Amino acid sequence: MIQAILFAVTAGVLVGISRQVNGRLSLSTSPMVSSFFNHIVGFAVMCVVAVIVGGLIPPTIRDIPYYAYLAGPFGVIFVAAGSLAITRIGAVNTAVLIIGGQMITGAAMDLAEGVTAAPLLRFSGLALILVGMLLAQGRRA
């Protein structure tokens, strides 16, 4: 259990490190160039991982709907946006705004799919997130 907790927390820290490092590169280049290097380097690493682990190409590859491959291009915009934001409003604001947007959109997507469990919990959570985001942008500079 301790190990699983460490993995989960580390995953979060790695997200923060990657945004910080990409932000630094965007200062010297541009957010899009930074996003390009993030993806090409990440692709190289994933190629190595795939060779080590094996079984990269799933046998059900033809079942994957084409729209799912949009995740990659969306990721490029996501990383560029994160690199731009972190250099202007800092790591905390960037992180909390991204998390807020993610939670609100995720909940909206759940609702659209007819997932309506625990509405009280869900909406009070979203309300807290909204308050947090308003607080974040209210700070001067």
Add this chain to the structure above:
Amino acid sequence: MSRSLPYFFVAFAAGCLMAVMTHLNAVTAFYGSPMFASWVGHGAGTIAAIIILAVLYLIRPKDTASEPKPRAPWWAYLGGVSGAATVITASLAVNSPLALSGAIALGLGGQVLFSLAADQWGFFGLAARKLDRRDLLTVAFILAGSLLVILAGAQA
């Protein structure tokens, strides 16, 4: 209206995009594995980035005599290593007794704690931004709200 407000919108919109992206990645991972989803995502992303950069280059305004930027340190090109490592640690965490909701909650916690430290001390060549009480309050609200939303999701 503060000058930084547009960047708050940029970060918020990025989060919205992230939710859609996570969903698409989950679709790909369902038919394959998280490893395949990340591999193909980074590959498709690289191609998309090249196309976007080419378009930006073609439509660039003429004679932009921008001041020279400081050179990037070598490690600044390695953000993708950390991004790829995230996939591995995240899938290890999800395939554990924590399950998806627990892994997401702890991951958010790790990300926010790191960001607090990064702002306070200025990690990886980015400027420090001394934390104040409002930052801590913001973080508390966002994390508490996220926990409730995750809990609600886990009950579905």
